[in-house]
Amino acid sequence: MHNKIAFLTAAVTLWLAASCTQRDKCVENPLIESANTMTLDISKVELNDTTTVLYTDAYFHPGYWIRISSESYLLADGKRYALTGTEGIDADSLFWMPKSGEASFQLTFEPLPRGTRSFDFIEGDCEDCFKLFGVDLTGKKAFNRLSDIPADVIRASETAPDAVPEPQFKIGETMVHMHLSGYRKELAKEANIYLNTLMNGQQPYTAAIDSATGRAEFKFWQYGPAQALVSVGMVNGQIWLAPGEEIDLYVDMRRSGQYILKRRAEKKQLPAFETIPFCYFSGTYAGLSAPSLYSDKYYGMNLYTGEFADYKMTAAEYTKHVIGRYQALSDSIAQSKLPPAGKELALINLKQEAVEAMAQGDFFREHNYRSVHNQWDRSKPLGLKIDLLTAENRAELCKLFSIADPKLLMGQHAMEYASAVANPRIAWPKEAGLEGTFASALKLALPLVEKASNAALTEADLQTLDGVQNPFWREALLKMQENTLALLKAVEGKAVIEQTPDVPVEKLFDAIIAPHKGKVVLVDFWNTWCAPCRMAIKANEPLKDGELKSDNLVWIYIANQTSPLVKYKEMIPDIKGKHYRLTDKQWAYLCDKFKIDGIPSYVLVDKQGKYGLRNDFRDHGKMKDTLKGMIE
Incomplete structure (x- = not known):
């Protein structure tokens, strides 16, 4: 009897075990190895013998659309598992994102084999289709250290x-x-x-x-x-x-x-x-x-938020504010648990920001006013009179630390710091008694970089560095010019730069667009060193042979001489359109004419020749839709 009961017990156990393999498996918040997008996330995967269901979260700009292809599939162990259904979204249809910029839906696929450890979600085989790789089904909570790094x-x-x-x-x-x-x-x-x-x-x-x-x-x-x-x-x-x-x-x-x-x-x-x-x-x-x-805590001033300074501050109040923020943050750094080098690096970053805060104090207060009043149209009067900072205000900061410490080049804001020290409107070295120091050399050398980058550096220019002890600055400028000349020879004949019309500056823009009367003209103000400019141009290039291909649309690109000549000539052959490279005077006039607040900036000319600033075109979709409507 005991043997029979034991046999029946074992049989029931096996039957139950077999039954368990048929039950659903659910993986919450699976680890995802890599992706080509931040738009999609998979918050849960349900697996059974008939389906694999992905609970999918989407994050995108409110009012924009996304689309999930009916050709989507899962890839596991070299085999594809097709999309069989959707819930909350229709395959191949435009799905418009709500005001929250967040949405959720379900995607159902053919069942993955039992024991599958991970899979890839492939929204389609097109180049820009959504792809999430290494979606883990084992419950792994951390990435393994890669073995291919020495x-x-x-x-x-x-x-x-x-x-x-x-x-x-x-x-x-x-x-x-x-x-x-x-x-x-x-x-x-x-x-x-x-x-x-x-x-x-x-x-x-x-x-x-x-x-x-x-x-x-x-x-x-x-x-x-x-x-x-x-x-x-x-x-x-x-x-x-x-x-x-x-x-x-x-x-x-x-x-x-x-x-x-x-x-x-x-x-x-x-x-x-x-x-x-x-x-x-x-x-x-x-x-x-x-x-x-590095620490999760941020020890910086957040200068560009629009909230750093109150526009109502006098120059003395603003100076006190900057110094107070610097002292409070430097105390926090000193009391942090960062190692000595971490504290030093955080303090370098803070000092760089403090120098920029004093060099650009008038701008930051104006920036606060615009932020508070939502007044970003620079063609309108500001309605504010700023109490301008003086040498005495800036000297107060110089009492806290030396702005001529070369280590200030080793922080996160090195370029901003260098620009602040070399600001042509501020005599930092003289104001702070730093003549003959690193700061003095920086101020003398940086204005010559543009000349060296344009192969226009002269011996007279170099003579301005005669009092600088460190030979690096002179040698660097000479090498820069030497490299510029060699590269110019290499790109000779590959770039077409339009002849800038020989007219007074007040007639320049009209002269540039005159040959294209009756057409839509998009004028793009940019420079080679502007990363957002380059990204926008890259996004527009495919449109010129696609949705916006038209003889009635002219693309004009205007840069200035801050774009190094070599880099400029290397880049423009890949940018279809007319290219103009203006002098500082010409550029300044047009920027003032259109109240350009930064680049990229766009001026749109309609078929009747009327034009105006269209910085809403920084929204790439807005630009595309507007131009498409005008040429159709």
Whole structure:
């Protein structure tokens, strides 16, 4: 009897076990390895023997549309599982995002095999279709460390230095061997480095990614230390580069998936996933990427929010405000748990902001007024009289720390700091008694960069540096001009720059658009160093042979001489349209004429020749729809 009962018990147990395999499996908030979009997230996956259901969250601009293709599929172990149904969205139809910019819907697919550990969501095989890779079904809560990154590079990037390294005042050709860990060809075809330089602004560099190896190679001249923004698909972050070094840079492409997980955790108040580093790299400044140097707390002034300063402040009140903010934040840094180098780096960032705050104090108070009154139309009178800052006000800041410390080039706001010190309207070195220091050299050298970048530097220009002891500045300018001449020779004949009409400045714009009477003309004010300009131009190029292809639409691009001549001539062959490069005087007049508040800015000319500023065209969709309606 006991044996029979035991047999029946075992049989029931097996039957129950078999029954359990037929039950639904639910994976909440699955880890996502990487993605080519931040628009979609998968908050839950339900699996059974008949279907796989994705509970999908969408995040996009309110009033804009997204679309899910009926060709969507899941990819697991090399096999495709087709979309079979939707709920809350119709496949192949425009789905308009609500005012919240958030929506949810369900996508149903053929069943994945039991035991599937992960899958890819592929919205379609088109280049810009949504793709989420490595959607985990095992309940994994953290990313594994990648095995393709050398241990010595990891060690160099994770070991914080005892102090922030000194800036290297050298000239050299820098080489970056970029390795994309966890790379999939659908994530990106090219990699970008935006080099924020000491002397010549932000310089963009682009390299094709070898889809077989996931590598991209960069080589460029560097004059002094530089911070670089690295951007590959959805992944981006910052590194420091010393001039003339050859480094290996390992970018973790899973960072794109982590962006999605971080937003999910913040939106739904879920535990945060373990943070993975953006990258690891070798070289002199590798230690500046050590996570221990940085805090989740922000120790900055937030200068550009429109809330930093009250427009009603007098110059003396504003000065007191800046100094008070600096002292409070520096005290917070001193009391933080950051290591010594982390505290030093945070303080450098703060000092850079303080210098900019005093150099641009009149602007920041005006900015506050515009923000408070929502008055961004610069063609209208401001209705405000600013109590202008004086040398005495700026001298108060100089009592707190030396603005001539070369280490101030090693912070996050190095370009803004350098521009503030070299501001032609402010005599910083004289005001602060810093003649003959690093700050004095910076102020003398930076105005000559534009000439060197345009092959217009003269011996008379260089003589202004005779009192500067450090030979770096003279050598850098000469090398910059030498490289400019060599590159100009290489691009000779490849770029067409229109002859600027020889008319008084007040008639210049009309002369530029006169040959296109009866057509729609879009005039784009831009410069090579303007990242938003480049992004907007890149987005527009496909339209010229697509939706906006028309003989009745003319594209005119206006830049000025702050665009280095070589970079300008390298870029414009790939930008279809008419190109004008104006003098400072011509540019200033047109900016004043149209009340241009920054670039990119757009002036639209209709078929009747009437024109006006259209900065609502910074909304790419608005630009496209408006132009399409006008040419149709």
